[in-house]
Amino acid sequence: MTSGAAGRPRLALAGALGLLAGAGLLGILVGGVHLSLPALWSGAGAEGEAARLVASIRLPRVALAALVGAALSLSGAAMQALLKNPLADPFLLGTSGGAAAGAALASLAGISPLLSPAAAFAGAAASSVAVAALARRGGRLDLQRLLLSGLIANAFFSALLLGVFSVASASAARTMLFWMMGSLADASFGKVVALLPWAAAGAAVLLLYAARLNLLAVGEDSAAALGVDTERAKRQVFVAASLLTGAAVAFAGIIGFVGLLVPHAVRAVAGNDQRRLLPICAVSGAALLVAADALSRAVFAPAELPIGAVTATVGAPLFAWMLLREP
């Protein structure tokens, strides 16, 4: 029990960094064409050049996977602490439904697919604002109502999505499917650069609130009595977590299980001090998604599996196993 409550954050951070390095290497080497490390590193002539070319194409995809994985894990960990619920996940609060609906409506309206991340982001923002407004009661953000409002938003948006799906053209339907299953196939450095500031801003706010999240995880009243402006803290954390989720969904679609699985696993090793948990979650989430993406390209190469299917296929049994071995 002792190690369960206090944890070993240094070990966990070292492990996560190691995993991220390994996953990054895997992400560059495997895929439709498998590369060898020597050819990539010191290969001369056509073989080495080809290897470096393939690697340079894969690099933005690895970077995007890392950013998206980090954003989803951070968002999940923060929502779990805020809602005092280990089952909270970034997609629980309606952000993802809003994003998918935004992208779907844009493609239905014939707006260029280049703008669909912006449409998805707008949908995520609109949904988050609506959910927060619905959850307000007597001037306070009621956390129980927040969960229910998220549920309502997701139900509404998935109905909307199905409606759009049934009348959409083949190409629009394909775009929507991309959002619903998650994909990193269209990764580019441009997308990485576009995602980075949003992800960094969300992460910075959450890290700033890490110590207060520790107090909130014991209880709202308890935190307020220790001097935390709880209304402000709840609002800021909700906005930052929604920002991270919305940005991730805008560029990669809905990728489930990462935000649920990673914080749970990291907590088991590193303990529940948010000041350490959050950075370790970011690194571990990045590693997990990079590895899952490599897997999605390698298993049925040259065909690709949808990344959302991979994370759920790997994540669900892993989660079940963790659940079973808990005391």
Place this chain on the structure above:
Amino acid sequence: MSPDASSGTPRIETRGLRALYGRTEALSGLDARIPAGEIVAILGENGSGKSTLLKVLARIRPPSGGEILLDGAPLLSQPRRETARRVAYVPQSVELVFPIRALDLVLQGRAPHARGFSADSPEDRARALDAMKACDVLDLAERDASALSGGETRRVFLARAVAQEAEIWLLDEPTAGLDPRHRLEFLDVLRRRHLESRRTVLLVTHEVDLAARIADGVLLLRRGRTLASGPPDAVLTVDNLRRAFDVEFREGPAGLQAAALPDRPPVVR
């Protein structure tokens, strides 16, 4: 409360304090004066505003009207952290969803003093450990607080209040749900801490005999207002209690007790 309580500046004074609990009014114009250094028990039936009063004083809930003075100065115009350095709140019961080491829970008491609420300097740790020792929970320091018994948890939260170094402690039903041994252990620790540090203690309780025994003063509430306040002997009269609780009280072996239940008939052999 001591006879001269009315002359000096009280530690806490409320004037016409109003507060809502959900949509109903829990405090409806409460006037109270709490002298420094005393243990004051707050009594009253369910819904009389006891817990709401503590939450408003701890700045967990904002009042909807009235004034609170702390040493004569308005409490609500202070920064929240300033209040948290002066007022510590011990919640009634807390559901800990995630594991947390008992020492880390006590360290939270240092958060109002720390930069960015991030307290884990060696000095903070030393104070937290001292507080745990003073509350007889030092041996639990490394244990997971979510797995402690009710009595242990209450003492760990009391240690958090001690580590907070606040001059006022607000305790919400600290002995509710404890078995007699844990209840006595908690009260023993509380009394020792109080004798040593002379903090001002406000404790909400349903136990009339407890109030009579450990409190220096009693604040009896009815429907969000003060029904009576003063030394236990003066306040805890059969008449006042009947008005506060709508039941008859009478003198029993353990002090005043509700008399609604008839005595057990004598056993006939």
